[in-house]
Amino acid sequence: MTAEPKRASEWTIHGERIVDDTRRAVLSIADVELPDGVRFEQYVLRVPGAAMVVVLDDDERVLMVWRHRFIMKRWVWELPGGYVDQAEDPLTCAAREVEEETGWRPRTMEKLVTFQPMVGTIDQENVVYLARGADPTGAAPDINEAERVGWIPLTEIQQHLTNGTIVGAGSVSGLLAVLLLRASGKL
Structure with missing residues (x-):
């Protein structure tokens, strides 16, 4: 070869x-x-790859976590997600992270978008999945992961992007991909 x-x-x-x-x-x-x-x-x-999920309910709301990011010294909304463990399937990681961080279990999941957060410096594949619907597990969200969990209407996402309460590359990429699907009538 x-x-x-x-x-x-x-x-x-x-x-x-x-x-x-x-x-x-x-x-x-x-x-x-x-x-x-x-x-x-x-x-x-x-760094290891990461997997995140846009969990969308029937009312076109997105499941997000409100958390403090000490490096930026800011509180932000983020999609649930995390590092993919060695030899773990990203889809499995994504579903596990939703449950751990939010107390909700995604019903169906499909790959939405894959991206690299900083192609000139970081070697890390990030995969964002789209979940349609979720069921409560009865477990409390992990206090180390989020101050609170909320369902944010898709109609409010642009305002959060504009005012800087959604800034993470994974959240921005996934949410913009969903908004594009919605605008094209494919959601």
Whole structure:
């Protein structure tokens, strides 16, 4: 089997050294060369994939969690989701995370969108699923995951995006994908 030929605009990686290696992330510095010969060092963060769910009920409301993000020092609405464990199916992870974080069990799930949050720095696949309907499990949501759980009407999502109460890449990507489906009549 032969390798695909290098393209003219492809960057060359001369090496990568690990700076820190933890349970959930590996931080390294890559020695990179651009096609014009310029070389520099680029931080690279390798983290496990993540899976999130847009749980949509019959009244076109989305199940979300209100949580504090200490890095930004802000309270925000987010879709339920989390890291995919090693050898775990992203769909299984997504369903598990909804139950743990919200106390609701999704009825049906289908892949909605896949994205990379920062393609120039982070090596992490994120998968967002669409769940149509959910049933309460009777379990309380995990206090470590959310201050509260709420059903947000799709008609209010744009305002939350505008005022900055929904800012996470996964939540924004998933919600915009659902709004596009809704606008096209495919939801």
